[in-house]
Amino acid sequence: MKFGLFHSVQLPDPTRQQEYYEEALDQVLWAEQLGYESVWFTEHHFSRHGIVSSTFSVLSYLAAKTSDIRLGTAVTVLPFHSPIDIAEQTATVDLLSNGRLDLGVGRGYQWGEFNRLNIPMDEADRRFKEALDVLIQGWTSKVAFDHDGEFWTFNDMTVHPKPIQRPHPPLWVAASSQPSMDRIAQNGWNLLIGQGESFARVGEQINYFGSAVGESGSAFDPYQVTVARAMYTHKDKKQVREDSEVPFMWFKETSAEVGAPPERRGELLPENFSEYRRRFSATSSVDYEEMCENVVLFGTPNELIEKVQLLSDLGVRKIILFVNYGGIESIKVKNSLDLFAKEVMPQFQD
């Protein structure tokens, strides 16, 4: 199996953005040393739930700081950008990293982001399809092309630079519906499965996707699927919960806060994480235990070996670990990555 990071920077204390960036980047260098094979950054905008808004700038920085680790996005929200901008930025990262880019793409799901950009959410799917089409032409077309679409128009278009990986960097599409998985299979793209899907759903999706690839006439390679999972490990079982629960719940609650339209939004969380922690009540602890059972990788190394074995049995071969929830100390994240690399990963050598 292959293990990577599904990475992000949150802003639990509004005064510490630079420190959070430095810590997250330091975690990537640490992960590379420990043998993790990839890092995939989320793209988020306009809120403390995620402050890596310019993912390709961050990946370019890491292209210079690293040498082997693959550099991905999970995901680039195509409806938010000109597809020509994305073609240029991705090719630049691919070039600067000597062919290490993995591009994850998605439709977006946060009401707050669509609203701030004044893009109707019901355009997301059409924008996504149009953008992906233009992006692939921008990467691969050997002749100048015209595009006259619903959202973008380009004339006599030729993009520079070109990506290093040919015909283009691996394309990973976030999807869970069957029609979306069919489309990914038919196009020879790769599947990203989100960190919120239960273990059971992961198995169902891999099954379905594998069949869809087969029906498209290709042999299914399980490395065509990447699964994201929140992870925290510590040798002391009590410490696992102590360290991970409040930060991870804060992460989930900020997601709900920015994801929902105003009419479905509850009371805003406190501005500062320390206040959130002070007010945190274990009433949400049912969620935590249920998540540990069915969704996340929180546990001692031995517990995680079992969970990863379960995923492996379901056909999972690539897992990317979400470890930096915001509000968790960086040293704990690094220790957890270290322990996972030493105790869990060796059990799943290819």
Add this chain to the structure above:
Amino acid sequence: MKFGLFHSVQLPDPTRQQEYYEEALDQVLWAEQLGYESVWFTEHHFSRHGIVSSTFSVLSYLAAKTSDIRLGTAVTVLPFHSPIDIAEQTATVDLLSNGRLDLGVGRGYQWGEFNRLNIPMDEADRRFKEALDVLIQGWTSKVAFDHDGEFWTFNDMTVHPKPIQRPHPPLWVAASSQPSMDRIAQNGWNLLIGQGESFARVGEQINYFGSAVGESGSAFDPYQVTVARAMYTHKDKKQVREDSEVPFMWFKETSAEVGAPPERRGELLPENFSEYRRRFSATSSVDYEEMCENVVLFGTPNELIEKVQLLSDLGVRKIILFVNYGGIESIKVKNSLDLFAKEVMPQFQD
């Protein structure tokens, strides 16, 4: 005086994009070692005249590879981008470089770029003004803001991350007309003077801009003006011309090729630089000599000391050197930078 690079990557041989990027980036590291204080990348799209299309990705890469040199754009073409994208990308570079970003902005001038992006050139000025207004709000606003403009609409907007430099990274505006210089002066921005302006025009513009700053009620600081100049130096006078003429003429001719609308465009240049060089005739040599006299810094170190003294007498305190025209060997560029740093720069210590 301060000296930097006005930098760019061209594509004189269509098969060698990665090599050209590597050479240009290597020149920046070399320049930092030699004591140059800044590097400013041009933004160009869709042609061999310039293949750095994602300037902030390149600057992020350099943020990781360098430690002191300031990182600029000259210029970011505001009409081509969402100003919120630019606010996010610039803040990210500023953060990753610990406050080393200089942002140059302009309206764009190439017909080929506007046409390919399907943006009418007569919108350039209005787009520029609207984008700059949103960009500054995105960087600085302490409360969420709405923007309902001619070209962009945003709601309840808050940009993350924020730039490190406060209130925002230095803003440099490319301009030559008096009304534009008035506006720059009134807003406390800084002036970029292009590499094509004659020495005499540079003097006139600095004079005018200095007065405009005074009239706006501020004291004029000559470091508020940056002047771009093509530069090549070698101890052997004949070698100066031998090394610089054909590459620089190729650069100028590709600019004309992409800059002009079809009805004003001549025959296309050969696809490959070696063919261009083979066909090159000295009929254009009048241009070369006239440019050496009035515009560029091509000459022996002693000749350049005179030219830089002339610029200094005209009030110039910051010069950025365009050295990588495409078609010139990288080792020659590096030797020229070295010679300039050793023989010319020490004559103009602050």
